[in-house]
Amino acid sequence: MLHPLLHNHPTTTNNSSSATMASAGKRPVDLSAATTSDPIKRRRSHLSPGKDPQLEEEEVEEAAQFHPAASSAAQEDDADSTGLRLLGLLLQCAECVAVDNLDDAGQLLPEIAELSSPFGSSAQRVGAYFADALSARVITSYLGAYSPLNPISKSHHQKLLNALQIYNSITPLIKFSHFTANQAIQQALDGADHVHVIDLDIMQGLQWPGLFHILASKTRKIKSFRITGLGPSAELLHSTGQRLAEFANALSIPFQFQPLEGKIGFEPWWEFSRPVCGGIALIFSIV
Template identity: 65%
Template structure:
């Protein structure tokens, strides 16, 4: 695996790789970032030469480790050439990457196949001079949405990452809603709604069931949203829970005001009677842009005044220069592919079926994320200023962190104990929970509440743009 190759490199080389990733996170947030890659390119070239040695371009691909080193060398050289706008050199490296890699092979071969595909798309777009901003990527078609939904279900079976996101957020929500009997959950990217049946089960088992339970789900396709709503309604009815679902086709940053999320009747009720507790949930990913406008999202969260916001973020930077972003993504997804390979191999007689599920996850989810990170570029990568650290932004918007120690942390540990393979780690950092693979953090879960009533001004009453 590429992550293993990196971990077996000398300490100075591993530190150099980490430095490159750190530089990516700290890069200036100017729209011209990608036009000022010179220093980063030189640093990456030195790191590649240290990591691979003078024979980095002539390693024989006759064994798993040397094959992994060769793939790592080719990927870094190709990314460096792209960053320096040496497209002919980058194009000449792509056939060998394709020859040595395979989406059905070992961990290094699989991850290299998707990074190679993304680099190929990046080179093509560079020749054409066409850079599609992430914010204008077309919504998923219904058929693709179904494939992505199936891949998420397989991901949920193969890895604890999806369950960690669901369990941790649900426990934080339950703690915040203790004693409340009118509940409203706003899911900023509900997809298939896999998270909420677990919450329904716990609410139904309480001595006093909620008098009302509403979910507002946002997404790209109204048809998919309505199908999700029907499934959740059927499940709630089977548990005897009152339930209402409101679908909103679109992105949270483009929603006009809080009333659109609350519904006019409920919006009036919220301000007059204050008897409905609202929570907001957001599970980040790189499949597509969810917010549309980060500035609009912050403004809406401030005006919405939810009792709690739960966020699960990938520990992966999305800004900075191309080469730094590439190096960081290569580390991150090498760890993910390694973890999936380990998990899929634990199936015994069902190993072949697990491998097919793993392929669906890597192709529909992880490969698509890699392509979005690597292939989309240029000065107009996002089309607007994006939030890099949502915790800092929520603090400025008048929210404070809520500790996830206690029940959320306990549930997360129990979850990891349910899996037969080793390698996943759980750490409490400040008020957050971090789930990682070996020595690399993959996901961070956090929860936020209004610092006080005055710190979260109502919409149109002095709220400050960020």
């Protein structure tokens, strides 16, 4: 007889407690909402009882969509900054490889590998392939397996020169870039008597005859015009300088040409960019 009494006693107490709360006008406490793991459900359970249920539902949906959108925007910003950082490192590493600065290039490659991935974003995938190519170039250069291409023959070089001149005559792309650069240089040279141009990749020097025409048409004549041209071949630089000198002499422009064989970025070229005297307009060009 004692066991049934003990079993029924809690039930009687719970029922009486619920009845007491109902009589006092209080809402029973729902513990299921407090213990749920869904934050949206927890927010829905704690909304004000006096609000319109439809407005409550809209606020809940808005809260559910806010955090993913903010997270997505933050991820896009991080991806953009990572892509820019990766691009800068790739360019810096490529410049080091171009001037045979293999130690600095080797130090940049681990950071590039950390930011790039063949399975990531577009920038990361491109960076991964360029990193592999630069790594192979650095490794083969250290091992001595990489060697420069054999110099082309004079006849083959003449064929390439003729092909480039034909291409320049039929397409406006190179002409437009030269024209735009020469216009900017001409405006910068307003009032200058002495000019020194550092062409970091002069090739055949096709850009400069157009500037010679512009300078020759001005009432105030240039007193000296000097070009320091960088290129991989001393023979090519000599022929380019001779051709530019003939063109400048035909327009009565005092002209000097300084050939400099080598790659962009190697140290001695900077010595030639120092003006021999004051009042010289110094221009750097790579088109």
